[in-house]
Amino acid sequence: IKAIMTRLGIEEGESIDSKMVTRAVENAQKKVESLHFEARKHILEYDDVANEQRKTVYKFRNELLDPNFEVGEKIKQNRAEFVEHLLAQAGIYAGEPKSEYNLEKLSSVIISNGAFMQPDELKDLDYAELVKKITAKFESDYEEKMGVIGEDQRKYLEKVLCLQVLDTAWREHLYQMDILKTGIGLRGYNQKDPLTEYKKESFNLFMELVSRIKFESIKLLTAVRLSFSEPTESAPQEAQDTEIARVPESEEKPGKKVSRNDPCPCGSGKKYKDCHGKSGPKKGAFAEDWDKI
Incomplete structure (x- = not known):
């Protein structure tokens, strides 16, 4: 059309009455509007996928906030999966012969995740026995550590740490989903449906999110250490006994108030x-x- 306008010598700003030009412009507008409509429709469908994931995550989050929710049972279930994850890190899988197990590497992985087990303790055990023994070790160490605090304090601590892991992992997941949504339309150039690809990729990301929440929660609960303050006359004994991991106050001497810009x-x-x-x-x-x- 531009070449035709140039040959006809039509000046800029001049009214164009050609039906051919009018039809060409209308067709171009229809194509662009159709593309934009499809893009808007896909955005809504993408949001539907993310919303389903949001419902699942917030359902678990609401359970953690429920005073009657037994978070201890959930931790026990996740601990067994965590141990299987450690075995996979050491290259040990179900069905493999025991002679191929790298027990040195497995011991190193276990120690780096908060428990202490020598390779000799893991000898001659099949996959199911390894899972059972390592899980029992993590559980006994955890129960010994948590046994020094009350049941209510323990439940509160477990819920708080699980919530922190969940919230952090969920924020990272939303960021990854935004990145995926930004570039997923390019899959169409490869003759693939962007929506189908988005559903598949987002499902994989969500499964990674679920595993990350489970494993990071167990790692954090295993790593946390409890400490108690010494009794003082100025505070009730009950309050002192329940205080955990205090941070020391700054060593400021009483006297004249120091300005922020003073030495x-x-x-x-x-x-x-x-x-x-x-x-x-x-x-x-x-x-x-x-x-x-």
């Missing part, structure tokens, strides 16, 4: 706002151990 009284040479006046980690239960994990 720090500790003698470091830094400004107070960049030294002892700097905002630190949150204080309270498990704060110190949380920073180490």
Whole structure:
């Protein structure tokens, strides 16, 4: 059309009455509007897929917030799957002969995840026996650690840490889903339906999310360490006994209030706002151990 306009010598801004040009413009508009409609329809269908995943995640999250939910049973189920995951990391799978098991690597994987088992302890065991023995080791270590606190405190701790893992993993998953949605339309150039590809890819991402929530929760609960403060006369004994992993207060001396831009009284040479006046980690239960994990 542009070439025809040039040959006919039509000036810019001049009215065009040609039916051929009008039809060409209308056809182009219809094609563009059709493409945009399909894109908008796919966006809604993509959102439907994400919404189904959101319902599943928030159902579990609401269960964790329910005071009557037995999170301990869920942890036991996830621990057995976690052990199978560790065996897979060591290259050990069901059905393989025991002679091919790399027990040195398996011992290293177990130790790096919070339990201590020597290769000699794992000798001559088949796959099911390995799962059972390693799970029992993780469970006994965990029960020994958690046995020093009350049942209510234990339940609260387990729920809080599981919620933290779930929320972090869910945010990362949503970010990955946005990336997938951005480029999935290009699959159409390979004669593939973008929606079908999106459903398949998003399902794989969701299964990875579920596994990550299970395994990271077990790793975190295994790694956390409990500590207790010494009794003082100024605080009730019950409150002192239940305090866990306190973060020490900054060593500030009483006296004149120090301005944020004054030199720090500790003698470091830094400004107070960049030294002892700097905002630190949150204080309270498990704060110190949380920073180490």
